[in-house]
Amino acid sequence: MDFPTPNGWKVNIMLEELIEAGVDLPDIKVKSINLQKGEQFTEKFIKHNPNQKIPVLIDGETSIMESGAILQYLAEKYPTSLLPNDHSKWEVLPWLYWQVANLGPVFGNKLSYTRYMDDIDESLKSHPLERFGTEANRLLKVMTVNCLSINSYVVIILR
Incomplete structure (x- = not known):
C-alpha cells in the first residue's frame, strides 16, 4: 500500500533495486492509499497497520508496517549484495x-x-x-x- 511520500518511495526504490540486482520478484500489486481522504483510518487498513501510516507490505498472511522494517524484510527475503548475509x-x-x-x-x-x-x-x-x-x-x-x-x-x- 503506497502513497507518494518519501516513506512510500523507499519501498518502490528497493523493489527497483532488487529487480536491477537480478531478483525475479513475484507479481506486485501496488494499492494507493489516499491519505487526504483518510483511507489509512479504515478498519481494513488498520488491520494491516495499527499505526495508520503508509507504507505497508502485505506478503501472503504477513503484514509489515514501517518503511525500515519493509526494506529489511525485502532484503532478507530476496538476498542480494544490498544487505550482506555476513557480519558486514x-x-x-x-x-x-x-x-x-x-x-x-x-x-x-x-x-x-x-x-x-x-x-x-x-x-x-x-x-x-x-x-x-x-x-x-x-x-x-x-x-x-x-x-x-x-x-x-x-x-x-x-x-
Missing part, C-alpha cells in the same frame, strides 16, 4: 535505522514548516525552523563524513 550487514543496518529514526523525521518536520504551514504566523515557525534546520545540517554532515570515509558518495540537491 552491521555496516548497513545501522544506517537504515539512522535514516528512519533521524534523517527522515527531521527533514519531514522541517518540510512541514516550510511547505505546508503558510497560514501560520512566521513568529510561531521561527523556533521549529531553526531547530530542524540546525539538526538537518548536522545530520547531512554525519552522512557526508561517513559516506566519504567508505568511498561512497552522497548527492544532495538543495532547492
